[in-house]
Amino acid sequence: MNGNKIFAERIKALREAKGLTTTEFANRLDIQKTRVSMWETNGTIPRQDMLLKLCKFFNVTADYLLGNDTTTNQNPRNEKICSIQRALENMDDSDLEKAQNVLQAVFKDKFGF
Numbered sequence: 189m190n191g192n193k194i195f196a197e198r199i200k201a202l203r204e205a206k207g208l209t210t211t212e213f214a215n216r217l218d219i220q221k222t223r224v225s226m227w228e229t230n231g232t233i234p235r236q237d238m239l240l241k242l243c244k245f246f247n248v249t250a251d252y253l254l255g256n257d258t259t260t261n262q263n264p265r266n267e268k269i270c271s272i273q274r275a276l277e278n279m280d281d282s283d284l285e286k287a288q289n290v291l292q293a294v295f296k297d298k299f300g301f
Contacts, residue, residue, distance in 0.1 A: 194255030196231035202246045203228075217241065240274075 203213045203224075210228070214221040219238075226232040233254070234242065243250050251257035276287060 192231040192233055192254060194231075195233055195253055196228050198248075198253055198255070199224075199242070200228040202248070206246075217245065 203210070206213075208216070210224045211221050214224045217224075217238075223234075227234065233239070239250055239253065242253060246253075249257060276284060279287060
């Protein structure tokens with residue numbers, strides 16, 4: 189196997205956990221079935237946009253899919269945190285500073301710091 193073995197194993201396990209065939213999975217993602225096969229058999233890593241789509245679809249982090257993390261983080265609380273993190277990553281410096289100020293105000297109110 190040339191690609192990422194862990195990625196291949198995790199994609200397949202997550203797909204099967206949802207009870208999807210490779211065809212159903214491909215249809216849900218609006219891609220060719222051969223692409224799913226490349227991921228699951230060769231460990232071919234998709235482009236960033238598709239990787240993020242997979243993360244959202246399975247409610248896991250890219251680190252988990254790529255084998256850099258062993259926890260799936262599949263729970264609603266972690267999904268909220270991941271959603272906030274994704275939003276923050278897309279902000280410019282000005283908006284990021286505003287978000288930081290809001291979070292600091294919430295932390296101060298909630299935790300006293």
